[in-house]
Amino acid sequence: MQRILVVNPKGGSGKTTVATNLAGYFASQGDHPLLTDNDPQGSSMRWLRKRAPQQALVHGIAAYERDSRVTRAWQMRTPADARHVVVDTPAAIQARELPEMTKSADAIVVPVLPSDIDIHAFSKCIADLLLIAKISRNENRIGVVANRVKRNTLAYQSLLRFLATLRIPVIATLHDSQNYLRAAECGLGVHEMKRNEVARDLDDWAPLLKWLRDKECAIGADAEPAGFMPATA
Ligand SMILES: Nc1ncnc2c1ncn2[C@@H]1O[C@H](COP(=O)(O)OP(=O)(O)O)[C@@H](O)[C@H]1O
Numbered sequence: 001m002q003r004i005l006v007v008n009p010k011g012g013s014g015k016t017t018v019a020t021n022l023a024g025y026f027a028s029q030g031d032h033p034l035l036t037d038n039d040p041q042g043s044s045m046r047w048l049r050k051r052a053p054q055q056a057l058v059h060g061i062a063a064y065e066r067d068s069r070v071t072r073a074w075q076m077r078t079p080a081d082a083r084h085v086v087v088d089t090p091a092a093i094q095a096r097e098l099p100e101m102t103k104s105a106d107a108i109v110v111p112v113l114p115s116d117i118d119i120h121a122f123s124k125c126i127a128d129l130l131l132i133a134k135i136s137r138n139e140n141r142i143g144v145v146a147n148r149v150k151r152n153t154l155a156y157q158s159l160l161r162f163l164a165t166l167r168i169p170v171i172a173t174l175h176d177s178q179n180y181l182r183a184a185e186c187g188l189g190v191h192e193m194k195r196n197e198v199a200r201d202l203d204d205w206a207p208l209l210k211w212l213r214d215k216e217c218a219i220g221a222d223a224e225p226a227g228f229m230p231a232t233a
């Protein structure tokens with residue numbers, strides 16, 4: 001069982017895009033992943049509702065809703081057939097919420113856009129993860145995704161310069177691509193679309209998926225068995 005938290009308090013940085021595409025990827029690989037949506041806007045749950053019945057199963061939990069008929073732990077339980085849990089988070093998350101939210105995450109994926117405002121918000125997010133959630137760089141749990149990149153732009157160059165100072169791995173660079181909009185409209189991930197139409201996007205995802213796979217192998221034998229387990233903080 002691998003738990004992946006996608007976080008960045010800046011809206012529009014690509015959290016839902018990364019979370020839903022990860023869920024789509026795991027589903028395309030034969031897993032029945034759990035996608036947990038902590039954002040009251042419910043974008044990940046909307047994506048899930050758009051999936052056609054013939055699509056591979058992705059479980060969903062609208063964590064922003066409280067179901068008064070069952071205990072919170074029951075509402076948040078991870079289905080036994082899910083080997084991956086992907087947690088989408090809201091914008092404007094408070095730094096004090098990070099310790100609880102990150103404590104059981106095997107991987108913390110932080111998407112960032114190449115823009116001044118986004119880099120500023122992102123640097124505060126990384127500082128909060130290191131200093132408030134007390135995640136050490138040595139744990140190698142945090143990975144940065146440069147998102148909506150247009151190569152050869154000044155904004156991308158300054159993002160790269162900033163990222164080079166961080167000593168946190170950049171695990172993927174995702175191009176600005178209409179395919180993410182097309183995928184979102186049909187409740188798909190790019191890995192579930194026609195390969196020839198998304199070839200460059202799939203290349204973009206390869207290092208991110210490898211980073212996650214390597215971590216999964218590292219957890220290896222002492223991984224918690226799939227089964228009942230609260231799906232979020
Ligand atoms: N790599 C990308 N290329 C093109 N559009 C993107 C990309 N990543 C995200 N988007 C679009 O940007 C908007 C915001 O992304 P979203 O994932 O909803 O951000 P967040 O969840 O952080 O608020 C959405 O319309 C999404 O389709």
Ligand SMILES: [Mg+2]
Nearest residue numbers: 015016039043
């Ligand atoms: Mg979102």
